[in-house]
Amino acid sequence: MAVELHIDLKNYRIPARKFFSRDTRTVAKSLLGAYLRHETPVGVLGGMIVETEAYMFSEPGCHAFNGMTNRNRVMFGHPAHAYTYFTYGAHWMLNIVTEKEGRGCCVLLRALEPIEGIEIMRGLRQKAKKDVDLANGPGKLTQALMIGKGQYGLDVLDSRLIVLVPERSFRRRIVDGYGGIVTTTRIGISVAEDLQYRFYLANHPCVSVHRKTV
DNA sequence: GAGACGATTTTCT
DNA sequence: GAAAATCGTCTCG
Numbered sequence: 001m002a003v004e005l006h007i008d009l010k011n012y013r014i015p016a017r018k019f020f021s022r023d024t025r026t027v028a029k030s031l032l033g034a035y036l037r038h039e040t041p042v043g044v045l046g047g048m049i050v051e052t053e054a055y056m057f058s059e060p061g062c063h064a065f066n067g068m069t070n071r072n073r074v075m076f077g078h079p080a081h082a083y084t085y086f087t088y089g090a091h092w093m094l095n096i097v098t099e100k101e102g103r104g105c106c107v108l109l110r111a112l113e114p115i116e117g118i119e120i121m122r123g124l125r126q127k128a129k130k131d132v133d134l135a136n137g138p139g140k141l142t143q144a145l146m147i148g149k150g151q152y153g154l155d156v157l158d159s160r161l162i163v164l165v166p167e168r169s170f171r172r173r174i175v176d177g178y179g180g181i182v183t184t185t186r187i188g189i190s191v192a193e194d195l196q197y198r199f200y201l202a203n204h205p206c207v208s209v210h211r212k213t214v
Numbered sequence: 215g216a217g218a219c220g221a222t223t224t225t226c227t
Numbered sequence: 228g229a230a231a232a233t234c235g236t237c238t239c240g
Binding site for chain 3: 053055061062063085087088089090091093095108110127137138139140186187188189190
Binding site: 066069070071085086087088089090 | 221222223224225226
């Protein structure tokens with residue numbers, strides 16, 4: 001059942017950096033219902049985050065597990081910075097660094113409900129048959145929002161790429177309206193497959209894969 | 215609607 | 228040189 005919730009930016013604000021320095025799984029869950037907004041030369045692109053995954057430095061699914069490399073170095077910096085990387089020869093992924101400086105944890109943003117700049121997104125994602133398909137996957141999300149190498153290391157509290165969080169009561173309406181939060185194992189990895197580090201809004205149409213809790 | 219598979223290039227071993 | 232935090236297309240039912 002579709003839930004008609006008017007997402008108004010008046011209900012959102014930029015959080016303190018402390019929001020991102022908490023436990024990565026807590027941050028991943030808390031980001032459901034948050035708003036990702038990218039000011040690009042062709043217009044503002046934005047939407048509500050509906051699906052995330054946590055990556056902890058202490059488990060092999062995480063790029064930081066084997067220490068710092070040139071690719072992942074931003075993960076070891078301050079929280080709330082963007083970690084973008086390229087994979088499968090075609091796709092960019094967008095993560096946000098979490099926990100205390102030096103730990104190497106992040107949250108992968110996997111899916112978004114398009115809200116601002118939908119016309120532009122349609123041009124950027126011509127393969128999408130419906131608007132629901134504009135950003136319902138990590139690779140699609142970055143393509144729809146023009147996120148890639150140029151956004152590596154940006155501070156999502158103070159840059160052209162920002163994350164806003166809903167007020168407490170509004171967030172409750174979002175989460176309840178979509179039937180709560182589902183926790184599952186992560187998608188597309190071949191290690192640490194038992195960890196339930198994926199979170200999404202239960203009945204939201206823009207979630208990439210609706211998988212029952214394992 | 216679900217499962218199989220190829221594309222393509224960066225990164226690290 | 229292999230693997231990769233994916234996507235779109237194809238096939239079958």
